[in-house]
Amino acid sequence: KNQVEQSPQSLIILEGKNCTLQCNYTVSPFSNLRWYKQDTGRGPVSLTIMTFSENTKSNGRYTATLDADTKQSSLHITASQLSDSASYICVVLNTNAGKSTFGDGTTLTVKP
Amino acid sequence: GAVVSQHPSRVICKSGTSVKIECRSLDFQATTMFWYRQFPKQSLMLMATSNEGSKATYEQGVEKDKFLINHASLTLSTLTVTSAHPEDSSFYICSASGGLALLYEQYFGPGTRLTVT
Numbered sequence: 001k002n003q004v005e006q007s008p009q010s011l012i013i014l015e016g017k018n019c020t021l022q023c024n025y026t027v028s029p030f031s032n033l034r035w036y037k038q039d040t041g042r043g044p045v046s047l048t049i050m051t052f053s054e055n056t057k058s059n060g061r062y063t064a065t066l067d068a069d070t071k072q073s074s075l076h077i078t079a080s081q082l083s084d085s086a087s088y089i090c091v092v093l094n095t096n097a098g099k100s101t102f103g104d105g106t107t108l109t110v111k112p
Numbered sequence: 113g114a115v116v117s118q119h120p121s122r123v124i125c126k127s128g129t130s131v132k133i134e135c136r137s138l139d140f141q142a143t144t145m146f147w148y149r150q151f152p153k154q155s156l157m158l159m160a161t162s163n164e165g166s167k168a169t170y171e172q173g174v175e176k177d178k179f180l181i182n183h184a185s186l187t188l189s190t191l192t193v194t195s196a197h198p199e200d201s202s203f204y205i206c207s208a209s210g211g212l213a214l215l216y217e218q219y220f221g222p223g224t225r226l227t228v229t
């Protein structure tokens with residue numbers, strides 16, 4: 001069964017600190033893995049998209065890693081800001097079905 | 113980047129009435145559009161996938177007669193909630209993908225908050 005599990009479920013950090021969110025998946029065959037940021041009451045916004053051959057991809061203060069062998073990905077946020085408070089969703093695309101499997105998200109709260 | 117809009121952003125309707133939500137890709141042609149619903153503190157749940165000019169494919173458990181989806185052009189898809197009930201109150205989000213440059217990428221709209229009274 002195709003699954004995407006994210007951890008932790010929620011996280012609280014102080015402004016300026018770094019944090020790392022985890023995503024483990026069992027989706028096969030794998031096409032790509034995407035990280036989205038979803039602010040409360042808004043649609044998800046793409047942060048990174050990674051294919052099988054990519055290990056690391058950065059987008060400003062966001063850096064995603066992918067280990068296709070262990071089927072794990074992480075999203076590292078550097079020097080967090082209050083505006084980083086949101087839900088971060090990991091999504092994996094299955095090549096055959098052309099369908100995406102969504103993780104339940106990690107809710108990040110950045111406090112001053 | 114690619115932009116997807118939704119209209120309206122919020123809608124309140126009475127039980128038994130129908131509501132139409134529009135999803136538009138503003139600067140690219142969306143060969144595939146997806147409709148999701150999201151309940152508070154939960155992840156997005158795919159309702160249906162639609163390809164331009166063909167019937168939508170609904171996920172198991174989603175009533176096709178209740179949630180009517182039309183993808184009449186490469187830039188517009190609509191979701192109509194028919195005979196709405198309070199349990200249909202939710203956050204509805206569309207996403208779109210299409211074109212070689214956008215292969216496999218999904219761009220999400222800002223969502224529509226539906227409240228049925």
